[in-house]
Amino acid sequence: xxxxxxxxxxxxxxxxxxxxxxxxxxxxxxxxxxxxxxxxxxxxxxxxxxxxxxxxxxxxxxxxxxxxxxxxxxxxxxxxxxxxxxxxxxxxxxxxxxxxxxxxxxxxxxxxxxxxxxxxxxxxxxxxxxxxxxxxxxxxxxxxxxxxxxxxxxxxxxxxxxxxxxxxxxxxxxxxxxxxxxxxxxxxxxxxxxxxxxxxxxxxxxxxxxxxxxxxxxxxxxxxxxxxxxxxxxxxxx
Numbered sequence: 663x664x665x666x667x668x669x670x671x672x673x674x675x676x677x678x679x680x681x682x683x684x685x686x687x688x689x690x691x692x693x694x695x696x697x698x699x700x701x702x703x704x705x706x707x708x709x710x711x712x713x714x715x716x717x718x719x720x721x722x723x724x725x726x727x728x729x730x731x732x733x734x735x736x737x738x739x740x741x742x743x744x745x746x747x748x749x750x751x752x753x754x755x756x757x758x759x760x761x762x763x764x765x766x767x768x769x770x771x772x773x774x775x776x777x778x779x780x781x782x783x784x785x786x787x788x789x790x791x792x793x794x795x796x797x798x799x800x801x802x803x804x805x806x807x808x809x810x811x812x813x814x815x816x817x818x819x820x821x822x823x824x825x826x827x828x829x830x831x832x833x834x835x836x837x838x839x840x841x842x843x844x845x846x847x848x849x850x851x852x853x854x855x856x857x858x859x860x861x862x863x864x865x866x867x868x869x870x871x872x873x874x875x876x877x878x879x880x881x882x883x884x885x886x887x888x889x890x891x892x893x894x895x896x897x898x899x900x
Contacts, residue, residue: 688715691868691885692722695832698893702726702807706826708758708793708819709811709836712737713744716751719809726750729802731793733757733812734770754800758812759790760821766790792822804829811836811883814847817856827860833886834868840880842873853884862886865894 684690702723707716710730719728730741730753741753757768767785797804808823808830810816816835820827827833837853848856854864865887873880887893 686867686869688718688868688883689722691866692719694866695893696722700893702832704803704805705729705807705809706731706793706805707809709733709809709813710737710741710753711811712740713751713753715809715811717744720748720750724750727752727803729754729805731756731758731796733768733788736770752802754796754802756791756796757788758793758796758819758822759815760792760818762790762792762795762822764790793819794823794825797823797826806830807832807834809834814838817848817853820856820860831888831891832865833857833862835884835886836881837884838881840873840878842880857886861889863889863894 703726705716705719705723705726705728707713707719707728708731710716710732711734713730716728716730719726727750730744730751732738732741732753732755735755738753738755741751741755745751745753757766759766766788768788769785796802805826806829808826810819810833812819813836816837820833835853835857837850838847839850841847841849857863863886864884866885867882868885869883870879871881872878
């Protein structure tokens with residue numbers, strides 16, 4: 663019966679209900695920022711995959727240029743097609759890291775794709791680039807909103823994107839609370855400490871994921887904001 667009822671309710675109506683109840687979502691977060699007068703000029707979607715996040719952002723801010731960065735070469739035709747339909751979308755295929763010119767083995771595994779020196783799955787030999795060098799080579803405008811979802815490699819990419827991070831007011835990161843699987847990813851404290859040193863503080867959460875094993879909170883999408891931002895200068899409660 664529950665499945666039947668869920669199937670009868672339009673997805674946009676369900677999202678509206680969640681937004682009104684305060685359930686974390688990208689839609690609710692962006693609507694809240696827009697209601698407060700936020701007007702992004704350039705957005706970077708790093709770990710774009712097939713462009714779903716960029717399209718969701720576009721629904722709220724439909725005139726803002728979004729630059730999609732994806733490491734998986736087999737996603738290029740999808741991103742290229744999206745850019746053909748929406749002129750505000752742009753893309754680049756690149757394996758980003760902390761330094762440029764590093765030869766690595768990259769495992770393409772859909773949403774779990776990553777650089778991994780120990781996994782024995784099928785890999786391709788790739789050379790890394792940095793976000794800042796890619797921006798300079800392609801004459802991309804610097805972002806004021808950054809999003810990174812790259813399987814625990816977020817901080818490494820930000821190390822190679824100092825100019826982009828310095829220019830950004832907001833930065834949305836996938837953050838792990840538990841060390842799951844192969845391990846070695848930065849955890850919540852590591853990410854908060856890194857962003858604090860770069861002049862950012864935690865602002866909001868747009869998504870959370872629990873692991874099936876015990877329903878423990880595994881990952882969150884955490885939005886960071888510049889400490890000097892007007893969005894946190896007001897200390898009022900209501």
